[in-house]
Amino acid sequence: MKSKKMMRRLAIEIAGWTLVVVGLAALVLPGPGLLALFAGLAVLSQQYEWAERRLRPVEVMALKSAAEGVQTWPRIIASCTAAIAIGVVGVIWGIGLDVPGWWPIADKWWLPGGWATAGTLIASSLMALGFIVYSYKRFHGVDDPEAAAERAARGER
Incomplete structure (x- = not known):
């Protein structure tokens, strides 16, 4: 019984901290940083009051x-363009173009990771597009985006 409880706690710790680290990284790298950070804190909040x-x-x-x-069309278009560009980079990364002549370091450092890295870029692209669709359906055209976000966080419509 005690080991089952410890295993559950360990799983929560690993999942929560992994999501927090991924979220922090995705704040500056391509990906849904705030969402991953939120998910990590949600998992950790089961164990820690500070996370809650x-x-x-x-x-x-x-x-x-x-x-x-999603309040203006230029923002929507820019977001969609960036998300699609990340997906295209992922596909190109996976295909693995030949090393260009201008590449200054060892060939092994040209597009490292192959399809594993490409898959994360493609997944980030698809998640971003999904979040754009969600955001558009939920928030496009609201008069006060901040108030709408507060209501959504409270579970209100």
Whole structure:
């Protein structure tokens, strides 16, 4: 019984911290950073009060960002273009183009990781497009994106 409880706690710790680290990395790399950070805090909040306290502000930031990102067509087009570009880079990465002559370091460092790296880029692209669709359906045309994000975080319509 005790080992089952310890295994559950260990699984929660690993999943939560992995999502937090991925979320922090995705804040500066391609990917849904705030969403992954929110998911990590949600998992860790099962064990830690500090994570529970930080959960709501991160959720509101993520929803506010989603709401503001679909308020104008230029933002929507830019977001979709960036998401598609990341997917295209993923496909190119997976195909593995020949090393160009201008590449200054060893050939093995040209597009490292193959389809594993490509898959994460393609997955990020598809997730981004999914979040854009969700954000558009949920928030496009609202008068006050911040208030809409707050309502969404509280589970209201």
